[in-house]
Amino acid sequence: MASDPFSSRRHNRFHGRVENDGRPCAIEGCTEAGEFRAPPPEGPASHAEGPRWRWLCLDHVREFNSGYNFFTGMSPDEIEAAQRPFSGWERETRAFAANGATPPPKWQDFHDPLDAIGAKFRERMKEAKARADGKPLSTDDRSALKILGLTPDADRKALRQRYTELARRFHPDHNGGDRSHEKALQEVISAYTHLRKAPAFT
Template sequence: MTPGCDAPGEFRAPPEEGARSDAPPAYRWLCLDHVREFNARYNFFSGMTPDEINAAQRPYAGWERETRAFATAGADRPPPWADFTDPLDAIGARFRERMREGAMRKDGKPLSDGDRRALRVLGLGTDADRRALRTRYSELVRQYHPDRNGGDRGFEGKLQDVIAAYQVLRKSAAFA
């Protein structure tokens, strides 16, 4: 509160000039009128040389500091393994799985995201060939077909997913 003012102090202001100590600053609480008066006479640049003022007013001031990259090529970088131990291999396993999902085929043929989703539906790796694709498709159709499981229509959705995945991969350039 400001001396001689009866209005409640709702707005925090820095301590008075010259009130320095080793403790954290004891803020003043001012009413609306007094905080407006304080803000009107506040000068950020008081005590600065013209060069310091110019440096503070540069449009890119503060942007020249180097910052860490958040992601590289859409995937997180692996953590620095030397910094900690991972006895359950939780982080390493997760990273290896991500790398396996994004891996290129050994024959260099490209895989789209749709191809990768279809391979996951069929339970195949990225390096599967046309023969493995056909074999796995046959196995899953036999497993989920209603004639094979007593007319149970509970597997109908899975069968449709398998057929759709096979149709995507059959037309894919990676399996041509």
């Protein structure tokens, strides 16, 4: 026996079908079960009156939906207001209200067993650290230092040593002709060329 496609609560809710105990369709002469909710012919009730519905069978609710007009009963001004592109945006919500801002979370309330947040924060603070000698570091300087794996306080000697180390590591002549590291080598050369002319290393 084939199962009813509307038998589960999930499918009932999705299709709008509501099982009942024999409630008939509200259309006169129809003997099918009224399992789909629709507004009455005179239109939905006002908020003061509370909800008001009639129950229709599948065929009649389809017929109702095909002829439904959202703007029925509205004045020309009300229709125009409902059709404006930003209709409803003039209502202030909590997120945008002047006094409705949600306070930021307190860091002490976070449980970070793997130290993911703290480690990332310390890494960024380390990258943004100023040099002990007070020499300036631009954003490009810091990016180049990161490529070379150097700290902000590295001096010219450390720069040359690190460049030599990485150039030997990535150069094809020093790893059996393997050219898979050519991109990394170009980045190292570019970073070194930039830093050796930077104010912090002159």
